[in-house]
Amino acid sequence: MNKKGKKIPYQTMRKIHGLVFVSPFLIGFVAFFLVPLVNTVYYSLNKVGVGDQGGMTFEWSGIQNYIDLFQTEVTTGSEPMMRLFTEENSTVLLSLPLIVIFSLFMALLANQNFKGRAIVRLLFFLPIILGLDVVMDMLTITTGSAEGLDSGSSLLAGSYVTIFLVRTLNVPMRVLYPIMNYVENIFELISQAGVQTLVYLTALQSISPSLYEVAKIEGATAYETFWKVTIPSIMNITFFVVVYTIVDLFLKSSIAEEAYSFAFTQGKIGVGSALSVVYIFNVILVLAIAALLLRKAVKKNEK
Amino acid sequence: MKNKKYTEVDASLALYLFQKKSKKRIVQFFTIVLILGLCFTIVYPIVGLVPTVLSAMEDLGNPNVIWIPEEFSTVSFKAAVRLVMPQGIWTMLGSILYSVGIMLLQLFFSAMVGYSLARVKFWGRGLVFGMVILVFLLPRQSLLLAQYISFVHFDVLGIMNLFTAAGEVNLINNPIVLVLLAVFGFGVSQSLFIFLFSQFFKNIPKELEEASLMDGCGFYRTYFRIMLPNAVPIISTVAILSFVWNYGDTYYTNYFNPDGNYMSTLLSSTFIQANKDTILRSLTTWYDVPSVTDMAFDAVKQAGVLVFLIPLLIVYLIGQRKLVENMENSGLVG
Numbered sequence: 001m002n003k004k005g006k007k008i009p010y011q012t013m014r015k016i017h018g019l020v021f022v023s024p025f026l027i028g029f030v031a032f033f034l035v036p037l038v039n040t041v042y043y044s045l046n047k048v049g050v051g052d053q054g055g056m057t058f059e060w061s062g063i064q065n066y067i068d069l070f071q072t073e074v075t076t077g078s079e080p081m082m083r084l085f086t087e088e089n090s091t092v093l094l095s096l097p098l099i100v101i102f103s104l105f106m107a108l109l110a111n112q113n114f115k116g117r118a119i120v121r122l123l124f125f126l127p128i129i130l131g132l133d134v135v136m137d138m139l140t141i142t143t144g145s146a147e148g149l150d151s152g153s154s155l156l157a158g159s160y161v162t163i164f165l166v167r168t169l170n171v172p173m174r175v176l177y178p179i180m181n182y183v184e185n186i187f188e189l190i191s192q193a194g195v196q197t198l199v200y201l202t203a204l205q206s207i208s209p210s211l212y213e214v215a216k217i218e219g220a221t222a223y224e225t226f227w228k229v230t231i232p233s234i235m236n237i238t239f240f241v242v243v244y245t246i247v248d249l250f251l252k253s254s255i256a257e258e259a260y261s262f263a264f265t266q267g268k269i270g271v272g273s274a275l276s277v278v279y280i281f282n283v284i285l286v287l288a289i290a291a292l293l294l295r296k297a298v299k300k301n302e303k
Numbered sequence: 304m305k306n307k308k309y310t311e312v313d314a315s316l317a318l319y320l321f322q323k324k325s326k327k328r329i330v331q332f333f334t335i336v337l338i339l340g341l342c343f344t345i346v347y348p349i350v351g352l353v354p355t356v357l358s359a360m361e362d363l364g365n366p367n368v369i370w371i372p373e374e375f376s377t378v379s380f381k382a383a384v385r386l387v388m389p390q391g392i393w394t395m396l397g398s399i400l401y402s403v404g405i406m407l408l409q410l411f412f413s414a415m416v417g418y419s420l421a422r423v424k425f426w427g428r429g430l431v432f433g434m435v436i437l438v439f440l441l442p443r444q445s446l447l448l449a450q451y452i453s454f455v456h457f458d459v460l461g462i463m464n465l466f467t468a469a470g471e472v473n474l475i476n477n478p479i480v481l482v483l484l485a486v487f488g489f490g491v492s493q494s495l496f497i498f499l500f501s502q503f504f505k506n507i508p509k510e511l512e513e514a515s516l517m518d519g520c521g522f523y524r525t526y527f528r529i530m531l532p533n534a535v536p537i538i539s540t541v542a543i544l545s546f547v548w549n550y551g552d553t554y555y556t557n558y559f560n561p562d563g564n565y566m567s568t569l570l571s572s573t574f575i576q577a578n579k580d581t582i583l584r585s586l587t588t589w590y591d592v593p594s595v596t597d598m599a600f601d602a603v604k605q606a607g608v609l610v611f612l613i614p615l616l617i618v619y620l621i622g623q624r625k626l627v628e629n630m631e632n633s634g635l636v637g
Contacts, residue, residue, distance in 0.1 A: 013522070014423055014425075014522060015423060015424065015425040015426060016425075017419075017423065017522040017523070018419040018422075018423025018424075018425035018428075019419075019425050019426070021415045021416060021418060021419035021423070021526075022415075022416050022419045022420065022425070022431055024412050024415070024416065024486060024487050024488055025412070025416045025431070025434075025435070025487065025488035025497065026431065026434075027487050028484075028486075028487025028488040028489045029434050029438065029488070031453075031487065032446075032450060032484065032487060032489040033434075033437075033438055033446065033489070035449070035453065036446040036449030036450045036453060037446060037449070039449040039452070039453070040445070040446060040448060040449045043448070043449065056452075106341065109334065109337060109338050109341070112334060114331075114334075114335070114338075118624070120338055120342060121623070121624075121627060122620075122623055122624075123342045123345050123346060124341070124342075124345070125619075125623055125626065125627070126345050126346070126619070127345060128544075128547060128619070129547060129551075129612065129615045129616065129619050130345070130348070130349065132547070132548075132551035132567075133551070133553060134551050134553055134567045134570055134571050134608075134611070135551065135608055135611070135612065137571060138570060138571070138574060138604055138605065138607065138608040138611075139348050139349075139352075139605070139608060186344055187344055187345070187347075187348060190341070190344060190345055195544075198626065198627065198630055199630070201627065201630070202627075202630040243440070244495075247439065247440060247442065250442045251442055251443065251444070253442070253444065255442075255444045255445070256443075256444035256447050256554070256558070259444065259445075259447055259448050260447065260448070260451075260558070263448050263451075263452075264451075269448065269452070272448050273448055273449070276444075276445040276446065276447070276448060276449075277445075279442070279444070279445045280441060280442075280445045283440070283441065283442055283445070284440075284441075287440060
């Protein structure tokens with residue numbers, strides 16, 4: 001086959017085939033990612049207007065859009081932009097550890113051997129479906145609430161458990177309210193932990209049973225086994241879970257609506273793009289910090 | 304024999320064994336309580352809807368009704384179906400068909416890219432892999448504006464000049480956008496799928512591929528005849544996730560095809576607060592309900608969610624066990 005370079009050598013041919021296989025992604029990367037990314041940065045540095053014959057006009061304005069974004073512009077809920085970012089980031093940072101720990105916890109439970117495990121697993125991964133944004137939005141009660149309680153936005157506020165606690169046991173609302181909020185958050189947390197639980201369960205099942213056997217023979221307690229065997233074995237996958245969770249949490253953000261409203265309702269494409277650029281940096285920053293912190297933990301456990 | 308031993312051992316050992324056993328029992332008890340509690344928390348939001356959704360409009364808010372409505376009625380369901388499914392069952396079938404179609408495209412193209420990334424050492428492989436990760440990390444919303452504008456003035460290297468006078472076409476509201484995104488690797492969570500596929504293919508034994516090459520299969524034949532059939536576990540995992548996420552997606556459908564009849568977008572756009580009064584009014588006229596409260600709005604909305612969830616639950620019930628089993632072979636771990 002390989003006579004005097006007349007035919008292309010097999011390995012080269014293989015590389016060409018490989019490139020053919022990834023070419024759809026490469027095209028998509030340029031068309032749907034790279035060009036939009038460059039354009040977003042470009043728009044954000046210009047005053048974008050609509051020309052006489054359709055089309056767009058650009059007028060260089062430096063970082064004016066960014067200054068406007070944080071000084072004069074407000075969100076659709078007429079709040080300052082800074083607030084949107086602080087709220088978003090604090091939600092992500094607060095939910096992140098809870099979701100990661102919670103999914104590990106659920107995976108540990110699902111990994112136990114007991115009767116009816118199949119049913120429990122069936123229910124445990126239900127959040128993959130229930131966690132869809134549409135479903136979550138629709139499940140919250142927006143109007144009407146049981147008498148006596150007027151926290152309108154909650155599912156549990158009107159439940160009979162709460163009513164029972166308030167009416168029969170006379171638990172003061174002041175005490176009950178934070179607990180109720182917490183309980184509600186549990187569902188929210190679980191609803192976002194579906195995929196992560198699945199990943200963790202897989203990781204737990206792939207730990208070699210002989211490791212546990214050795215630990216048992218050496219006389220380690222369950223507590224020690226967990227910290228010395230389980231945790232180091234799943235440290236790598238924790239990295240993936242953390243990154244996935246951060247990305248997933250940022251995906252739920254309302255930034256798209258804000259950018260859309262700037263660009264197409266108010267006609268300020270420049271400001272909307274500036275918002276997008278700031279958002280990209282925001283996400284990268286959070287991911288970088290998380291990655292740095294985690295790498296230390298992963299390394300420590302590998303030793 | 305065991306009993307005999309018990310009589311021989313001294314009391315302290317018996318006590319120790321008893322303690323150990325009871326400790327184990329207590330731990331077991333708490334585990335079960337925890338599991339039941341978690342299951343309850345997960346299921347409650349859905350099961351808790353049933354009484355609301357099944358009771359008659361007049362009964363809503365009746366403090367005597369907790370679990371079993373005094374009068375069963377399907378008005379909420381009828382109203383929900385009428386509101387979110389303008390073409391009846393065809394709306395749902397259309398949505399399912401759309402999700403399956405996009406799912407197949409995503410599977411086909413992600414598997415190709417994933418295979419190539421895992422098994423072929425082409426030039427710039429590391430770079431392409433980095434691109435996949437980058438796309439996964441950056442939230443899609445940040446590029447929405449530029450993507451939107453590029454679809455409004457859609458033009459590939461001036462090709463559109465050949466077809467239209469303006470030299471560009473407006474693709475917004477054209478479902479082809481969603482197809483394009485899936486084909487070129489930018490559909491719902493597609494970078495994640497590519498990543499999963501490449502992790503899976505990395506773990507398939509090399510000998511399999513070499514044997515097929517020895518037998519004279521070309522690159523494409525090897526891929527379609529040998530590699531793909533061996534990738535069934537990851538294919539089914541991605542298929543389930545892709546179907547669920549596409550069916551439930553409101554982002555791509557809402558921005559790029561807002562007039563399309565997708566169950567998810569119809570659901571989220573129908574039951575917004577601003578529509579409440581209109582919906583309540585139509586309830587009274589359609590079903591001859593004398594008085595409707597705000598609770599009727601919630602009941603109809605939640606009936607809508609339940610209807611929306613039916614296909615997802617069916618897919619989930621069929622595929623869940625496979626999902627867990629297959630993840631083990633996905634190569635994501637280890």
